[in-house]
Amino acid sequence: MPTHGSPSQSAEDYLERIHELIERKGYARVVDIASSLKVRQASVTNMVKKLGEAGYLKYEKYRGLVMTDKGRDVAHRIQSRHATLSRFFSLFGLDAETQRLDIEGIEHHLSPATLQMLADLVQFFEEEPGALTAFEESRKRSRRANAVKR
Numbered sequence: 762m763p764t765h766g767s768p769s770q771s772a773e774d775y776l777e778r779i780h781e782l783i784e785r786k787g788y789a790r791v792v793d794i795a796s797s798l799k800v801r802q803a804s805v806t807n808m809v810k811k812l813g814e815a816g817y818l819k820y821e822k823y824r825g826l827v828m829t830d831k832g833r834d835v836a837h838r839i840q841s842r843h844a845t846l847s848r849f850f851s852l853f854g855l856d857a858e859t860q861r862l863d864i865e866g867i868e869h870h871l872s873p874a875t876l877q878m879l880a881d882l883v884q885f886f887e888e889e890p891g892a893l894t895a896f897e898e899s900r901k902r903s904r905r906a907n908a909v910k911r
Contacts, residue, residue, distance in 0.1 A: 768812075768815070768817065768835060770869040771808070772808065772811070772812060772815075772817070773835065773839055773869060774798065775794065775798070775805075775808050775809075775812060776812065776817060776828075776832055776835050776836045776839065777836055777839040777840065777843070778794060778797050778798055779794060779818070779826070779828065779832075779836070780828060780832075780833065780836030780837075780839075780840070781797075782794065782797065783828065788825055789825070789826060790825060791805045791806055791809065794809075809826060812832065813826075816829055816831050816832075817829060817831055817832035817835060818832050839868075842868055842871070842876055843864055843868060845876060845879055845880045845883065846860075846863075846864045846867070846868060846879065847860055847864065848883045848887075849879050849882065849883050850863065850864070852883060852886050852887075852893060853897075
């Protein structure tokens with residue numbers, strides 16, 4: 762767990778999944794988290810302890826866990842980042858599986874400034890569908906021109 766105040770990528774993944782499970786089922790058990798993330802239960806237990814020590818969760822052995830406000834804030838930030846990227850990729854017609862893989866690959870590596878720029882770009886294209894159409898036409902022309910050059 763990084764000491765500079767923000768959770769590691771792995772910790773973010775756990776917090777995101779725990780939050781999703783709690784929202785969907787009302788609770789998140791170690792076995793459910795392990796199954797969802799495809800990791801061993803022992804790995805989940807170790808991470809949950811670390812997240813508890815860092816103030817993101819309250820964990821009591823055999824009783825389950827509860828997200829703290831700090832943990833929920835991180836989970837909401839991750840969900841927002843994920844939703845922004847999904848909206849961005851959806852604009853261009855990328856299928857759900859491609860989006861999922863791409864988002865998993867880049868979501869932890871974008872700066873807040875880049876993420877805000879993408880959110881602004883999404884909003885612009887949503888409010889200006891003609892601009893999106895012009896962009897798509899430009900891409901088609903560019904691909905055709907590149908195909909001719911080969």
